[in-house]
Amino acid sequence: MLLEQAGRDRLPFPLQFTPHADSAADYHRQRQEAADSVAPIMDADLRVAVHTIIEPRVRVEVVGHVRVGQSAHEKLRAHAAIGFDSAAVLTQRPGVHDRSGADVTVHLMEPFRSVSAVLSVLPDVGRGTSPRIDVDRPVRPTDTESSSPLLSSTPRTTDDARYQRLFSRAPSSAGEILVCAGPAPDSRLTEGTSGVQWVDFDDDGRYMIRHSANISVVPVSAAELASEIQELVEKATLRA
DSSP, rough: OOOHTOOOOOOOTOOOOOOSSSSSSHHHHHHHHHHHHHHHOEEEEHHHHHHHSSOOOOEEEEEEEETTTTTEEEEEEEEEEEOOEEEEEEOOOOOOTTTTTOOEEEEEOOGHHHHHHHGGSSOOOBBBBSEEEEEESSSOTTTTTTOTTTTSSSOOOSSSSSHHHHHHSSEEEEEEEEEESSSOOOSSOOTEEEEEEEEEEEETTTEEEEEEEEEEEOOOOOOHHHHHHHHHHHHHHOOO
C-alpha cells in the first residue's frame, strides 16, 4: 500500500505478493487494514525510501533459490533502489509458495552501503575451490536438463570436463543479480541491463557466472562478488 499511495501499482522486481482472501469483501477489508497501517509508520525516512524506490538512479535486483533440506527450496528476493543521496534496500522473506513472498523489510542507507546490503540475502558461503572455467556458450539446453529452479539458469556444455564435473552436483543455492539504470515503470526488462549469476555448492563454495561471447565460471568470495556488482552499478550510474 505504501507504493500504491505513491502512484506505483506493483512491487519492484523481484518482490512478489499474492493476497489470500475468502471473498471480495475479505479482500477489500485486508486492503483497508493495510492502508490504515501506513499512517502510523510514515515518517521522513520512509518518505525518502518510497521516493527512492519509485525514482532510483540504479536498481540492483537479486532473485534465486536456496535449498532447504534434501530437495525443497526457498525463494531469495531482494531489491536495492539507489538514488543520489540515499538508497532503499528491500528484502522479502519466503512465502508459502514460489510465486508469493511474505514480509518485506525496508532499510534506508547511504548509497555506498547498498550493494553489500542487498547481497546479504545470499547464504554465507566462501569462495569456490575450483579454478576459473571458460567455455563456449551452448546453442540450447538439452532435453535432459533438470527443471529445478536451482539449475534452470545455469547453462551446460559437454565440451569441458571440468565444467561437467563442477555442474554435475546439485547446487545449494543459485540465482541472478541484475543491475539496471533508472526506474522500472513496468515488468519489462530495462534496456542496458547487466548482471551475473551465482551458484553455491556444499563442501565447495561460491562461483560467479558471467555471460559474454563465452561463459566464464569464476570462484568468488562475498567481497569479490560485491566488488563485481559495485562496478556494474557504477557503469549503470553513468548511463542513468
